[in-house]
Amino acid sequence: xxxxxxxxPYSAYFVLPALVLFGVFFxxxxxAGMVLGFTDWNSYFPLSPRFNGLTNFKDxxxxxxxxxxxxxxxxFTLVTTVVKMVLGFFLALLLxxxxxxxxxxxxxxxxxxxxxxxxxxxxxxxxxxxxYGILNAFxxxxxxGFLTRDWLVVAGTAMNAICAMEIWMxxxxxxxxxxxxxxSVPNEYYEAxxxxxxxxxxxxxxxxxxxxxxxxxxxxxxCLIRGTSVFGQVYGLTNGGPADxxxxxxxxxxxxxxxxxxxxxxxxAGLLFTVVISIVSFLLLWVFRKLEVEx
Amino acid sequence: xxxxxRQLKSITAILLVLSLMFLxxxxxxxxxxxxxxxxxxxxxxxxxxxTPASETPTTAPKKDPVTxxxxxxxxxxxxxTGMEEVFKLYEAATGNKxxxxxxxxxxxxxxxxxxxxxxxxxxxxxMNAGENGMPYxxxxxxxxxxxxxxxxxxxxxxxxxxxxxxxxxxFSPLGYYAAVYNKKxxxxxxxxxxxxxxxQLVEACKAIQKLGIDPIYLMxxxxxxxxxxxxxxxxxxxNLPGVAEKLATNQAKPSDIPEYVEMANRILALKPYxxxxxxxxxxxxxxxxxxxxxxxxxxxxxxxxDEILKEYPDKVGDLSIMPITLGDNFVSxxxxxxxxAFAVPSAAKNKxxxxxxxxxxxxxxxxxxxxxxxxxxTPLEGYDVEMSPWQQEMADMMKQNNIPLTETNFSIIFGDxxxxxxIGQVYQEILAGKSSKAxxxxxxxxxxxxxxxxxxxxx
Numbered sequence: 001x002x003x004x005x006x007x008x009p010y011s012a013y014f015v016l017p018a019l020v021l022f023g024v025f026f027x028x029x030x031x032a033g034m035v036l037g038f039t040d041w042n043s044y045f046p047l048s049p050r051f052n053g054l055t056n057f058k059d060x061x062x063x064x065x066x067x068x069x070x071x072x073x074x075x076f077t078l079v080t081t082v083v084k085m086v087l088g089f090f091l092a093l094l095l096x097x098x099x100x101x102x103x104x105x106x107x108x109x110x111x112x113x114x115x116x117x118x119x120x121x122x123x124x125x126x127x128x129x130x131x132y133g134i135l136n137a138f139x140x141x142x143x144x145g146f147l148t149r150d151w152l153v154v155a156g157t158a159m160n161a162i163c164a165m166e167i168w169m170x171x172x173x174x175x176x177x178x179x180x181x182x183x184s185v186p187n188e189y190y191e192a193x194x195x196x197x198x199x200x201x202x203x204x205x206x207x208x209x210x211x212x213x214x215x216x217x218x219x220x221x222x223c224l225i226r227g228t229s230v231f232g233q234v235y236g237l238t239n240g241g242p243a244d245x246x247x248x249x250x251x252x253x254x255x256x257x258x259x260x261x262x263x264x265x266x267x268x269a270g271l272l273f274t275v276v277i278s279i280v281s282f283l284l285l286w287v288f289r290k291l292e293v294e295x
Numbered sequence: 296x297x298x299x300x301r302q303l304k305s306i307t308a309i310l311l312v313l314s315l316m317f318l319x320x321x322x323x324x325x326x327x328x329x330x331x332x333x334x335x336x337x338x339x340x341x342x343x344x345x346t347p348a349s350e351t352p353t354t355a356p357k358k359d360p361v362t363x364x365x366x367x368x369x370x371x372x373x374x375x376t377g378m379e380e381v382f383k384l385y386e387a388a389t390g391n392k393x394x395x396x397x398x399x400x401x402x403x404x405x406x407x408x409x410x411x412x413x414x415x416x417x418x419x420x421x422m423n424a425g426e427n428g429m430p431y432x433x434x435x436x437x438x439x440x441x442x443x444x445x446x447x448x449x450x451x452x453x454x455x456x457x458x459x460x461x462x463x464x465x466f467s468p469l470g471y472y473a474a475v476y477n478k479k480x481x482x483x484x485x486x487x488x489x490x491x492x493x494x495q496l497v498e499a500c501k502a503i504q505k506l507g508i509d510p511i512y513l514m515x516x517x518x519x520x521x522x523x524x525x526x527x528x529x530x531x532x533x534n535l536p537g538v539a540e541k542l543a544t545n546q547a548k549p550s551d552i553p554e555y556v557e558m559a560n561r562i563l564a565l566k567p568y569x570x571x572x573x574x575x576x577x578x579x580x581x582x583x584x585x586x587x588x589x590x591x592x593x594x595x596x597x598x599x600x601d602e603i604l605k606e607y608p609d610k611v612g613d614l615s616i617m618p619i620t621l622g623d624n625f626v627s628x629x630x631x632x633x634x635x636a637f638a639v640p641s642a643a644k645n646k647x648x649x650x651x652x653x654x655x656x657x658x659x660x661x662x663x664x665x666x667x668x669x670x671x672x673t674p675l676e677g678y679d680v681e682m683s684p685w686q687q688e689m690a691d692m693m694k695q696n697n698i699p700l701t702e703t704n705f706s707i708i709f710g711d712x713x714x715x716x717x718i719g720q721v722y723q724e725i726l727a728g729k730s731s732k733a734x735x736x737x738x739x740x741x742x743x744x745x746x747x748x749x750x751x752x753x754x
Binding site for chain 1: 341401402407408409412430480515516518534572574575716717720724726727729733737740741745747748749750
C-alpha cells in the first residue's frame with residue numbers, strides 16, 4: 001500500500017513575505033548593481049544608462065586614486081586586524097582571570113563599539129588637532145614634545161591615526177569573542193597539563209590557541225570585513241584627504257557616486273569589491289578550518 | 296454559518312480597501328485643484344493690476360496660499376544670508392509659504408540632478424550661475440522688469456545658449472577673487488603695490504619673510520584654496536593662443552601644455568612662503584593671521600570683508616584686496632560671475648508662483664535685503680548696491696594702473712560646457728609632493744571621465 005505524500009504548503013506561506021521583502025530590497029538591488037556596473041549610468045543622463053562593457057573597470061585600474069584607495073584599504077585592514085587580534089586575545093586572557101572589577105573593565109573596553117563611527121571620528125579629530133588637541137598637549141606635558149605632529153596631515157601618519165582610532169573603537173568585539181572561546185575550553189585540559197608539568201606558555205600554545213582557533217577564524221573574518229568596508233572613520237576624520245592620501249575603497253566609491261555623479265562606475269567598483277572579498281573570505285575560511293582541532 | 300461569516304469578512308476587507316483608495320484619490324485631486332487654482336488666480340491678479348481701478352471687479356477670486364519648495368546648499372542658508380529675511384518678507388506680502396530644503400555642499404548638484412530625473416523637483420532653487428553646475432535645458436524662462444537691467448557678463452552667464460532665453464536670476468553683487476593683504480605689513484616690508492608680475496610677487500614674499508612674517512597664509516585643508524592661485528594668477532596662460540580651445544575640446548591635456556605645467560610649478564615654488572601648517576588649516580582659521588599682521592596675505596574672495604568686519608572690526612581698515620598674477624607680462628582683476636542665482640525647473644508643480652516669487656525678490660528694495668551681507672558692484676543697472684571699501688580700493692588700483700577685469704582662468708578655458716572636475720585637489724596634491732605633470736594627468740583622467748559621461752563634445 002502506498003501512503004499518499006501529504007504536501008504541506010504552510011511553511012512556504014510563512015517564509016514568503018520575508019522572502020519577498022528580502023528579494024525586493026536586497027537581492028534585486030544587488031543584481032541591478034552588478035548589471036549597472038557594466039553601463040555608463042551617471043547623473044547627467046540618469047534615465048538612459050548605456051552598456052559600455054569593461055570600460056568602467058579599465059578606467060578604475062587606470063586611476064591613481066583607485067590604486068591609492070586599494071593600497072590604503074589593504075594597509076588599514078592588515079594593521080587593524082593584526083593589532084586587534086593580538087591585543088584582543090591578550091585582553092581576553094587577562095579578563096578571564098580572577099581579577100577584581102573584570103566586568104567593569106570588559107564594559108569599558110566594549111563600550112566604544114556601540115558608538116557611531118562618525119561620532120568617534122569627530123571626537124578623534126579634536127584629539128588629533130595639532131594646536132588644541134589633547135594628544136599633542138599630553139605629549140608636551142610628559143616631555144615628549146618632539147613626538148608632536150600634524151597627525152592628520154601627513155599621509156603615513158594620517159593612516160596610522162585612523163588605524164589607532166579603529167583599534168580603540170572595535171577591539172571590544174574581538175575581545176568578547178575570544179573571552180567566549182577561552183571560557184569554552186574545558187578546565188580538565190589545563191589541570192592535566194599542570195600535572196604533566198607544562199608551563200603557562202605551553203598551555204597557551206598547545207591548549208588555548210588550538211581550542212580557540214574557531215574564534216580566531218571568526219575574528220579574522222570579522223576584522224577583514226570591517227577593515228575592507230571602512231568608511232565612516234575615514235570620511236569623518238579626513239574625508240580621504242589630504243589630497244586623496246587617505247582615500248579608502250568605500251570613500252572612493254562614495255566620491256565617484258556623490259560628487260562626480262558616476263553611478264555606473266561606482267557600481268563597477270562595488271562589484272569588484274564584492275567578488276574580491278568573497279574569494280578572500282572563502283580562502284581564509286578554508287585555511288582556518290584546516291587549523292581547527294578537537295581533542 | 297462559518298462560510299457566511301468568512302464571506303462577510305472578505306466583503307468588509309474589500310470595502311475598506313476601496314474606501315481607502317477613494318479617499319487617497321480625493322485627497323490628491325483636491326491638492327491638484329489647489330495648485331491649478333493658484334495659476335489662474337495668479338493670472339487673474341496680474342490682469343486685475345493692468346486694468347483701470349474703475350473696471351477692477353469688486354469680487355476678485357481669492358488666491359489660495361501656496362507652499363513653494365526651495366532647495367539650496369547647506370552653507371548658503373546657514374551663513375546668515377539675506378535669503379531667509381527676504382523669504383519672510385515674501386510670505387508676509389503674499390500669504391504663500393516657502394519650505395526650505397538644504398543639502399550638503401558636495402552633494403547638492405547630484406541630488407538635484409536625481410530629482411530632475413525623477414520629476415521630484417523643488418519649485419525653485421539657488422545655485423551657482425552657469426551651465427556647468429546644472430544644465431539649463433530643463434529650466435523655465437524667467438521674465439520680469441529686472442531681466443533687461445542685467446549687466447552684459449551676468450546676462451551672458453544666465454542665458455541658455457540653445458535659445459537665448461534667460462533662465463537664472465543672478466542675485467549676488469559682483470565681487471573679486473583677489474589677494475586679501477595687510478597694508479601695514481607690506482608697507483613695513485617696503486613693497487610697492489600692485490604686484491604686476493610673478494617675479495614681483497616672489498620678491499615681495501622674500502622681503503616680507505625677512506620680517507619674520509608668513510608672506511602667504513594658505514588654508515590648505517580645503518582643497519580649493521590652493522586652486523585659487525590658478526583661478527586668479529593663471530589668466531595669462533588661459534589667454535595664450537590655442538590653449539583654451541585645445542583644452543576645452545580635448546585636443547590636449549593640461550600636462551601637454553608647457554605653460555600650464557609651468558603655472559603649476561610656480562604655485563609649488565611659492566610653498567616656502569606659506570605658513571608651515573598650511574595642510575591642516577581649515578578655512579575659518581585664515582581670518583585671524585592676516586588681520587593680526589602675522590601673515591601678509593591670503594588668496595580668497597572679497598567676501599572675506601564681511602567675515603573680518605565681524606571678527607576684527609577694528610582691523611578691517613588695515614586690510615584690502617589686490618590683483619596678483621603667476622604670469623610674466625599680465626595681471627588682471629578677476630571678477631566672479633558664477634555666484635548665487637535662482638532658477639525654476641520646468642517640471643516644478645508651482646512654477647508660475649515660483650517665477651512670481653523670484654520677481655518679488657528681484658525688486659530693487661527686496662534685492663538689497665536678498666544680497667545681505669555681501670557687497671560689490673551691482674549686477675543690475677540702476678540697483679543700489681553697496682561696494683565695500685576693499686572693492687572700491689581694488690577698483691581704484693585697477694583704474695590707476697590700467698589693470699583689466701577678466702574672468703577666472705577656468706571660466707576662460709572651460710566656459711560653461713566642460714566640467715573641469717576636481718580641480719581643487721590638483722594643487723593640493725602638488726603641494727603634498729606629487730609632480731606637477733602627474734597631478735595634472737590625474738586631474739585630466741578625472742575630468743575626462745566626467746565629460747565623457749556628460750557627452751561633452753570632444754570627449
